[in-house]
Amino acid sequence: MMGLMQQRPLLISSLLEHAELNHGETEIVSCPVESGEHRYTYADCAKRTRMLAKLLLSLGVEPGDRIGTLAWNTWRHFELFYAIPGIAAVCHTINPRLFEEQISYIVNHAEDRFLFIDLTFVELVERLIDDLPSVEAVVIMTDAAHMPATTLSNALCYEDLLAGQNDAFEWPLFDENTASSLCYTSGTTGDPKGVLYAHRSTILHTYAASLPDVHAFSAHDCILPVAPMFHANSWGIPYCAAAVGAKLVLPGRDVSGARIHELMLKEGVTHSAAVPTIWLDLLNQIESSGKGVGQLNRVCIGGTAPPRSMIARFHKLGVQVRQGWGMTEMSPMGTFATLKRDMLDWPEERKLDVLVKQGRGAYGVQMRIVDDEGRVLPRDGKTFGLLQVRGPWVTSGYFRRQDSPIDADGWFDTGDVATIDPHGFMQITDRAKDVIKSGGEWISSIELENAAMGHPGVAEAAVIGAAHPKWDERPLLVVVPKGAPPDKHELIEYLSAHVAKWWLPDDVVFVDELPHTATGKVQKTALRDRFRDYTLPTA
């Protein structure tokens, strides 16, 4: 028997309608790519977004069409986040930091009909456009006064186009499972894969991400999302902010510590979200300036795990740290590290033991760890296994690919190896492909690396599995030394205080530098290639 409740579809347009009616006076402040500052309200924004929707329709955009964006976090990008899905088209955010051939691949794979780009990216698109046959026109996100000279044959001006529209427009209703946005993952191997979000998944993610134990977003907040809108929709913040009526500060292109700090103090920012690199820069800025944190009361740190010392430094400033873990495939929210009731009275160091973990799943995210044969492993905080996730904002497949990333029961393999403790806190111990499989047992490369990084003679460290005739693989520690290389045996002796004896590397190699990916992570594949034929002394 079915219930008798209303069947309104969960649509992204309803978020901005809500903000307009209930938070029409609340501000969205942006740093334009051009210069200066831009301020307007949700009421202004909703009006312009309706005009933008009409503009898109007048350009011939149809439901399901992909519209690409190459843009920073600004009010115009925010408008596109609502106008494009609002008419059932797909907002395809493109990461401008990818290699140019990857950008071309992505635009062509998505078959984007239009590109909306910031001034920053005009030259980039000029170089690529001849290889982007699906693109009918490029809309430059600026006004007439700032339109650049360009070789693009069909370049349009955002503000000029908008000026030709009025806002007499009602958002259409359609199936809540309709695609809303597209974001390609930049995997280290293979072609980028497109994650195709839906209206329903976005709305459910918005509710869950705003909960008190996740971002805790409310109408008290002034949110500054440093996380780019081309990285999993700025972790969902553009949608959450409208849902709760929070003031938004969109920093544009300059996300240096000095600039972010200035904006925080000036605008009364209460919450911000960024990767550890940004936070390190900002922490140095805050501490050296002596100007304090203003109204900032919490930060979300994601992308990679923050060091324990970073969490402690924020705590000393009176700022709560909320480590978040997720994936593009998870919209992106997976887990958040916030304390439970019984932990609130714990001493600081014991709290940090919890907060360095990746956190608990919000309601809606199911997690489990399994072994190589798919057997579910215990949630004891010690056993580690392949981390799998499931839920209404987890991907079920990639755009235009036949192979399914989920198993018959709907579990998505994250590619991470993790522990889950009895309180539900998950901690990633390694990437599945980086774990060292020694005689059927697993050794975490990350834990070994973290231990090695604690040695005063080590500048950077990476651990890979080297072939071994008896154990299949044994750990090889590759070290960039600080100055003169430390003694190998002394280094291994040092490690023995931090990890199990059978985890100790069979050898140490010193190198001048390690290979890195574009986002700064050690490129383990390149390292494994380099040491493919390395013979361990124990072999």
Next chain:
Amino acid sequence: MMGLMQQRPLLISSLLEHAELNHGETEIVSCPVESGEHRYTYADCAKRTRMLAKLLLSLGVEPGDRIGTLAWNTWRHFELFYAIPGIAAVCHTINPRLFEEQISYIVNHAEDRFLFIDLTFVELVERLIDDLPSVEAVVIMTDAAHMPATTLSNALCYEDLLAGQNDAFEWPLFDENTASSLCYTSGTTGDPKGVLYAHRSTILHTYAASLPDVHAFSAHDCILPVAPMFHANSWGIPYCAAAVGAKLVLPGRDVSGARIHELMLKEGVTHSAAVPTIWLDLLNQIESSGKGVGQLNRVCIGGTAPPRSMIARFHKLGVQVRQGWGMTEMSPMGTFATLKRDMLDWPEERKLDVLVKQGRGAYGVQMRIVDDEGRVLPRDGKTFGLLQVRGPWVTSGYFRRQDSPIDADGWFDTGDVATIDPHGFMQITDRAKDVIKSGGEWISSIELENAAMGHPGVAEAAVIGAAHPKWDERPLLVVVPKGAPPDKHELIEYLSAHVAKWWLPDDVVFVDELPHTATGKVQKTALRDRFRDYTLPTA
């Protein structure tokens, strides 16, 4: 084009699964109807709920069957809240405070196959059972030691039945629009009407009700729901608590101020939800005991609007007040009064001006006010009109009734008259049927009553419309005096300082007492009947 996200249905069983895995150690404390206290954890609860589901199946319960409950807020009732919908049956909570003929009507209209009842209600059901042909058995929610002697021919013992089960059970997956729970409204006119909640509507309501600007539920909380589980599912708290992993304190039958205060201090309650009558009793208890509020940091007040003085008294104790407004037809959450960012620095009195309003709609609740012809009225905080609501946890119809309570666009008429201000705050000014229609203009009976109640000679006041040859209706003020009745003209003179001149009552009548409903509201229908033939001096 459809998105590529997972299609797991939103089911109530997933809430308890989440709590078991992530908050297995968190406690649910109850005051049993029998005596003493009962403590267990979400892990224990989840296990017993699986056993209960198997028990229901063994009794022959089928999907869609209605299972009635007559019970206080305890752990066994909580188990039923999950076990019954978990197997796609319908948890029908019955308000034991209704008249007996209404209870019979409701059970018969729902065709409940089983009743689960607390010891308190054995005699009640003994009196009614002969007129409840659909009821196959009555399960008494106690253990063998406390089973009463009863004339019920098919009385079963909850704990005995449960002891025969094991917990090897997987919750089934089914359509998220499946009916989950049934709650009859006790309208002042006509037969009670059944609101049939769905799994989807319940989960969406759970997310929205837990948001920071609503209840702000987290794993830091210890929640004591005084609001009964038979009143719109205790305002959704049993589901929210599991979603966020909050400790729960279920007070059972005794909800006196003294008992609630004792529980608060003993268990570390941080949040509680109740009607103003309960809060008045508790406030007196807190203030006279000198024992403080313990960890209590906020209360939800609903059911009827709290007086301004009550909000101020809580503020003095350091406790935030969150007035909530809703209806059984809204699951029940409609609006919550929490301040916005710009209001945080306001002086106390100005804050109270906002907090006495019924509040802003959480994202998901759409509201508007319309006039008699259905024209949408402005959100200016002054104009008042019929309040209509829409959204995924608002009813679309009543159980087994053909007439639809919603219009073609899905708007549900609340029967209230309200204003909405530009910040989104809604304030109820009257019930639509109580508003006085004077020459085509509306006069709020509630505002007149509140003004009259401020006069020192008035103990209680009610305003109804009396027939008038020229204006159709004019206000008649009916007063229960404090001691000797005040002078009529002096009383009306007093009112003229508080309301528009054309709102002033045409006459004042003094009475010994006013008729009240079972829930303590003035029974305007009875009052209108009594003064049906009253001739105003102005007529």
